[in-house]
Amino acid sequence: MDFDVIVLGGGIVGVSCALHLQDRGRRVALVDRRAPGEETSFGNAGLIERTAVVPYGFPRDLRTLMRFAKNRSTDLYWDYRAVPHFATWLARFWWESSAERLMAAARDMLPLIERSVTEHERLIKRAELQHLVRATGWIDAYRTPARLAREAAVAEATAGSYGLRVSVLDGATLAAREPGAVGGFCGALHWQDPMSVVNPGALTKGYARLFEASGGVVLTGDAATLIGRAGAWTVQTTSGRISAKEAVVALGPWSDCVFAPLGYRIPLRVKRGYHMHYRPTRPMLSMPFVDAEQGYVVAPMEGRLRLTTGVEIARRDAEPTGIQLGRAERFARPSFGLGERLDGSPWLGLRPCTPDMRPVIGRAPRHTGLWFAFGHNHHGLTLGPATGRLLAEMMTGEPTFADPHPFRVERFSR
Template sequence: MDFDVIVLGAGIVGVSSALQLQDRGRRVVLVDRRAPGEETSFGNAGLIESSSVVPYGFPRDFGTLLRYAKNRSTDLYWDYRALPHFASWLARFWWESSPERLMAAARDMLPLIQQSVAEHDRLIERAQLGHLIRDSGWIDAYRTPAEFSRQAAAAAMTARTYGLRVAVLDSAALAAREPGLADGFCGALHWQDPKSIVNPGALTKGYASLFEAGGGTVLTGDAATLTAQAGAWSVQTSSGRISAKEVVVALGSWSDRVFAPLGYRIPLRAKRGYHMHYRPTRQMLSMPFVDAEQGYVVAPMEGRLRLTTGVEIARRDARPTGIQLERAERIARSSFGLGERLDASPWLGLRPCTPDMRPVIGRAPRHRGLWFAFGHNHHGLTLGPVTGRLLAEMMTGTPTCADARPFRAERFRS
């Protein structure tokens, strides 16, 4: 064997998995079609989101559903041509989003969420990436008093239940906290436990450099060439065909290009999202802001402001539309002081999502030496290092940091 483990996918989950396996004595190679951190791990809002303990479920109130049906909202846009592809997935997502099932998903995810910041902190210290981290939390801002009051009460209960820190800011306190913010918000919730990253792509690349410094190998290759023969897995790379006893599929939204030909029918879909950078025209924000009622995020990124959109339901390979970005930009420009666009074109990324709001982590049930680590929904950056730890513990037969049973591939009947 050339290596002990091939990790397919050099995003935050794949890089973290490679590092954790390397720490446990495995000879690991990281294979991707691009350099580390250049897909979804590059373009997110940069949140290590330890306060989002309840997954993002399918809305169940009639008003929200009616608004989405009109397809004019900022937080969701859907392409009617994609609906047949998403129909069964959305039906399962709706079913899994009942109050009882949503809370079950929250209980299953909680051990990973609670350890997310600590696992990042360990890698950040080892890789000397402290300059990329801000520990000021993030702000959830509201435009209407009724919604602000409702969410403030819910936040207080969540904070008590899960031991989180949240400060309720009225409009005056919000203005004092963030002088660069214009009028328009009646109040906000300041979640203080999360951390944020001012360059998510650089963070992933920094973790990959740490992996290489420890003797790990990074190669360019095509995951679709993966084959199993004579007790080994092999894949074609720029350095030729390599082999290993075990392989990890950590390809995010593209993971189906490996597991589907092997006969696994895991309902993985990509929620698309966009970002654009802008020159700030007022004092720079100190932390990421969520415009909660419009469904977009504005985050400070190394002297620029990054606007990231909500969810676009469209086929993975469909041409970019930019519709959501244009809608959000019209609202955010005056509120956050967005100047001219700094990117030649909007960036488009793919969030890998399962309908039960849990990732797939663990052994593939029908192939020896095949492991899965994908489907982290909106929390790939948050959960990358702790996923890598959990997977490495499973692969090396040591006690695990969390119960892995909720993340088994077998929960989806093939």
């Protein structure tokens, strides 16, 4: 065979899987329709979110639900035409978001979250990409004192339970520390453990270059041409059809293009989001800011400010809209001094999500040599290297650093 493993998907998860398999002596080909780091891994807020110990659940309080139902909020916009497509998925998401089940998801995800920064640091050092990362944490900013007081109490309890570091900043301290964010915030929480990335796409590309420099092969190809036959998996690339004993599906929001034709019914949906870059008119931020009450992020990106939106519920291939970005701009421009737009059009990204807030990592039960690694629910950049390590350990028979049972695909076949 041409290779030991074909990894389908050139995002942060696929590249990380390829690197970890290569480190364990496997001959690996990385295949995608585009160059590494040019899809979902390109357009996020750049957070390696060590503090994401509790997944993003479906809101349960009536006030938030009523606000979302009006479809006028900044943090969520939904296309009514997509409701039938999402209805069953949203019902399962709501059910999984009860307090008891949400904490079960948090317990299952914790080993991956705990390793998120350290696994990135190992690859960053090997790839000599230190110039792309900042160990400054991130700011969770609030506009109303009552909301800040409530969230500060929750944050301090969470930090104490999970060994995290958080500081409460009043308005004056926040303004003095971050003069680029002086509009409308009464204070903030400074989470200190996460790292931020000033160019997420470049980080993924840097990991891919490390993979190639160590003997890995990056090819352009169509994952939908994957065929399993006679103990081998083959896929068509621009260099011809290649084969391997094993294949990994790490295609993020497009993973269903491979697993659905093979008969797997995995409830994977995408939450869409947008970003735009702006010229800063104030001192540059030192770290990403979340406007907690409006639901968007402004992050420093190599001399520019990147505004990333909340969630848009729409079909994966629906035409982009400017609705959510426009809503966020109304708050972000005065708060962060956003100057003119620097991109010709908003970038649209797709976050692959499962309703139980856990990724799918592990063996495909009905196909020998087929493995899955997708569905990271807003945290693909955060969890890419940790996922790559866990999957590589599973595929090579090593002891795993985390229990892989919660991430098995069979959980959806009941």
